[in-house]
Amino acid sequence: MEKEQTIQCIINDRTVSTDANPNMVVLDFLRGDQRLMGTKEGCREGDCGACTILVGELNNGVMDYKSVNSCLMPLGDADGKHLITIEGTNLHDQLNPIQQAFVDEGGTQCGFCTPGFLMSFTGYCMNAQSPSVENAVRSLDGNICRCTGHPPIKKAAAKIIERITAHPSTNGKSNLQRLVEQKVLPPYVSTIPEQLKALHRSDGTLADVKEQTHIVSGGTDLYVQRAFTMVREGGKRISQQKKQPVIWEEGNAIHCSGMTTVEEFQRSDLIRSLIPKIEVFAALFGSTPIRNRATLAGNIVNASPIGDMTSLLLALDASLVLRDGTQSRTISLRNFYKGYKQIDKTKNEIVETIILPKPKHPRLINFEKVSRRRYLDIASVNSAMVISLDGNKIMYAHVTAGGVFATPLYLARTSEYLTGKEISSDTISQAVSFIQQEIKPISDARGSSDYKRLLARQVFLAHILTFFPDLSLSKELM
Ligand SMILES: Cc1cc2nc3c(=O)[nH]c(=O)nc-3n(C[C@H](O)[C@H](O)[C@H](O)COP(=O)(O)OP(=O)(O)OC[C@H]3O[C@@H](n4cnc5c(N)ncnc54)[C@H](O)[C@@H]3O)c2cc1C
Numbered sequence: 419m420e421k422e423q424t425i426q427c428i429i430n431d432r433t434v435s436t437d438a439n440p441n442m443v444v445l446d447f448l449r450g451d452q453r454l455m456g457t458k459e460g461c462r463e464g465d466c467g468a469c470t471i472l473v474g475e476l477n478n479g480v481m482d483y484k485s486v487n488s489c490l491m492p493l494g495d496a497d498g499k500h501l502i503t504i505e506g507t508n509l510h511d512q513l514n515p516i517q518q519a520f521v522d523e524g525g526t527q528c529g530f531c532t533p534g535f536l537m538s539f540t541g542y543c544m545n546a547q548s549p550s551v552e553n554a555v556r557s558l559d560g561n562i563c564r565c566t567g568h569p570p571i572k573k574a575a576a577k578i579i580e581r582i583t584a585h586p587s588t589n590g591k592s593n594l595q596r597l598v599e600q601k602v603l604p605p606y607v608s609t610i611p612e613q614l615k616a617l618h619r620s621d622g623t624l625a626d627v628k629e630q631t632h633i634v635s636g637g638t639d640l641y642v643q644r645a646f647t648m649v650r651e652g653g654k655r656i657s658q659q660k661k662q663p664v665i666w667e668e669g670n671a672i673h674c675s676g677m678t679t680v681e682e683f684q685r686s687d688l689i690r691s692l693i694p695k696i697e698v699f700a701a702l703f704g705s706t707p708i709r710n711r712a713t714l715a716g717n718i719v720n721a722s723p724i725g726d727m728t729s730l731l732l733a734l735d736a737s738l739v740l741r742d743g744t745q746s747r748t749i750s751l752r753n754f755y756k757g758y759k760q761i762d763k764t765k766n767e768i769v770e771t772i773i774l775p776k777p778k779h780p781r782l783i784n785f786e787k788v789s790r791r792r793y794l795d796i797a798s799v800n801s802a803m804v805i806s807l808d809g810n811k812i813m814y815a816h817v818t819a820g821g822v823f824a825t826p827l828y829l830a831r832t833s834e835y836l837t838g839k840e841i842s843s844d845t846i847s848q849a850v851s852f853i854q855q856e857i858k859p860i861s862d863a864r865g866s867s868d869y870k871r872l873l874a875r876q877v878f879l880a881h882i883l884t885f886f887p888d889l890s891l892s893k894e895l896m
Pocket residue numbers: 463464465632633634635636637638639640641642656676677702703704705708711712713714715716717718719720724725726727767768769770794795796797
């Protein structure tokens with residue numbers, strides 16, 4: 419493998435230059451190399467949140483911090499960025515108000531999970547324009563505590579939000595300045611933008627890695643599925659080449675860079691105008707730190723039959739622009755999947771852009787997911803549906819189903835059947851029969867084949883009842 423450039427980043431208040439393996443995960447660098455042991459190692463699979471840190475970068479001159487699972491982030495992606503670990507939030511002479519609230523409310527016992535919770539919560543305070551207890555608690559969706567229990571942690575969160583909102587940001591002060599003044603963050607944080615500008619930055623073109631094994635975006639699939647291979651052999655990390663904006667309008671379509679994260683997707687005004695309930699749907703995807711790294715392209719190319727974004731994008735008739743050097747081609751996502759984990763893409767092709775056509779007529783969109791836990795779990799079955807109506811008549815319908823076939827599945831025959839039909843119990847009943855013919859679920863850890871058949875029917879009915887709450891369905895369907 420060719421040697422890559424030295425990685426330069428700021429960790430807490432120190433500039434760090436290293437020639438360490440860029441494919442190792444940040445967690446191991448922090449604990450093994452930097453001896454910053456406050457960042458804990460739990461599952462190494464993005465599930466427990468014990469390893470949560472904040473990663474900040476300058477976007478248009480403004481610092482943008484995100485909570486991430488350091489166990490899944492390649493060190494190379496830290497180049498040019500600011501990493502804050504639990505040690506970097508200490509005031510040295512006293513606990514900061516977030517730490518104090520956790521102590522006061524009994525939000526910590528063994529303490530193993532505590533740094534992760536504190537980092538997620540600090541990240542929320544740094545980003546929230548109008549902080550609320552509900553959203554603060556939601557930002558802890560990637561952190562699990564096994565001994566204290568979550569109620570005292572929620573109480574601590576409520577206490578902090580009360581304190582922060584009692585002194586709202588005034589005189590054009592940024593969140594960061596306000597949090598430094600309130601001693602939630604230590605003073606050095608205000609100097610980071612200038613320090614980051616002074617860092618040597620790679621120009622985004624990383625040295626080519628010979629015998630590259632994989633294209634790596636967020637790494638949230640790759641570093642779970644093949645953690646050791648990734649560290650040993652690495653891949654072509656493309657996230658440093660990301661350019662803003664990641665989502666833009668072009669002609670009659672919305673274009674998303676393949677590197678758009680799920681969090682960027684759900685926060686985009688353009689996407690919210692296209693998919694009004696995107697926030698509700700995206701909340702079912704992983705956790706905040708996972709959504710901060712997981713990309714649309716990664717979800718599509720991973721080709722898991724239960725990819726949540728993929729299911730939604732299939733229903734929205736997305737197309738992909740695939741690029742290999744100077745060559746590019748566009749393909750409908752509905753033609754991309756050829757068999758289990760088989761896709762119409764060569765090894766070196768990158769999903770550069772995902773194109774979402776704007777609708778010509780008003781339409782309704784719904785997404786459903788059934789998993790053993792409502793949040794932070796993968797689906798047993800998921801489904802998306804898009805429908806456009808002319809009175810009681812369906813102008814068009816697009817239905818998808820995940821977890822019931824070898825690939826993410828666009829239900830072509832069901833969608834075709836529904837088009838042009840009147841909305842009625844009979845129509846829905848027929849559509850249910852079509853769905854059962856189109857799917858081929860297998861029994862696995864997420865449920866038996868029969869159970870998944872039942873789920874496919876139920877999630878379709880959930881779409882229908884969401885769109886038409888007053889529709890009376892026949893007894894057999896209920
Ligand atoms: C704790 C946890 C929870 C999760 N929850 C969910 C969930 O609720 N729903 C869900 O659908 N998924 C979930 N996932 C899976 C994962 O987060 C998603 O599939 C994510 O979208 C993958 O994106 P990534 O950028 O991290 O992919 P990576 O791991 O970087 O890559 C995945 C695959 O895509 C390829 N790839 C990546 N980017 C490109 C590109 N631009 N062009 C070509 N190929 C590319 C890689 O080579 C690799 O084959 C979860 C994962 C974890 C660890």
